[in-house]
Amino acid sequence: MLPNALSHCLNDRTEYGVIGVIGQLPQRGRRHPSYLYSMTLPTVKGEARERILLAAEELMAKYGVDGVSARSINAAAGVSAGILHYHFGGLDKVVDALLERHMMPLMAQRRAMYDSLQAQPQVTLRAVVEILVIPLARKIIEEGSAGARYVQFLARLHTDRNPKIARIFEQSFGENSSALIAMLQRILPEIPMRVLGLRLIVCSHAMLQSLADISARPQLPIAPGNASREQVLWDHVEILIEFLCGGMAAPTNLHSRFGDCET
The missing domain is CATH 1.10.357 (Tetracycline Repressor; domain 2)
Incomplete structure (x- = not known):
């Protein structure tokens, strides 16, 4: 810095x-705790984006950016597959959003x-x-x-x-x-x-x-x-x-x- x-x-x-x-980068294919792969939860308008940010922040703090996937974040947030890409376009934009807020x-x-x-x-x-x-x-x-x-x-x-x-x-x-x-x-x-x-x-x-x-x-x-x-x-x-x-x-x-x- x-x-x-x-x-x-x-x-x-x-x-x-x-x-x-210096910590080593986790492998992208590593297994995450089973609770991350839960059923999707009902959401109100605008709530899915916030859920994704909260889930991404917690997972990336534990495993690093290269240690998580869009699938694991969607699952932890309780939203349908593809919602992260719909709101952000990719993991890099999720990181940017977390920093900017x-x-x-x-x-x-x-x-x-x-x-x-x-x-x-x-x-x-x-x-x-x-x-x-x-x-x-x-x-x-x-x-x-x-x-x-x-x-x-x-x-x-x-x-x-x-x-x-x-x-x-x-x-x-x-x-x-x-x-x-x-x-x-x-x-x-x-x-x-x-x-x-x-x-x-x-x-x-x-x-x-x-x-x-x-x-x-x-x-x-x-x-x-x-x-x-x-x-x-x-x-x-x-x-x-x-x-x-x-x-x-x-x-x-x-x-x-x-x-x-x-x-």
Whole structure:
């Protein structure tokens, strides 16, 4: 999830090797639980599309985009064969619809946080990290199961190295993506830009996987409204933010290798 401003420093495409933990793509022909192949259910106008999106989001979060089929999504949604293609045309458009329904609010939150930082006389590393973490954390804590499903879905896309991830990052920050990196460089001038870029990739992976794990824990009910539950979740988010800040600011021994990659 690295902005285009840094792509010239990553031509060898070793970023996924740095992340170190990459899930393998499930095979398309794998068997899904038998409950997915249920009888179709009656629907009212417009309901079938929403059922498909909910079923697709849950299945893709578990098995990845390449691990599900239109047939399995139709079955899980309780709709007739062919309904997915009628509404969306294919799985790729389903993924786009899932991203778009959540992306606009996230973009608005991140841009508002970024604009607020620009007005500050001094910007801290924590404030930059919070731009990455807080909007997604709010989805889990304030939107309950709907937010949890989306974060788990997004984490799976990232783990599977889905090509849409790069577009997601650019849509999240738009023209501010290069400025965000410039902020990090001003805060951490002793860290070469390429090292900052690679660390940002690692941080993005850690953030998504950690938030997805937090949202899926059975001992933390997803239904919103429980103050103690919300406090526990925010405590986990605080630990994640502290961890990411420490990783971004850690001293590096790579000046001799990456110190010349600054433009």
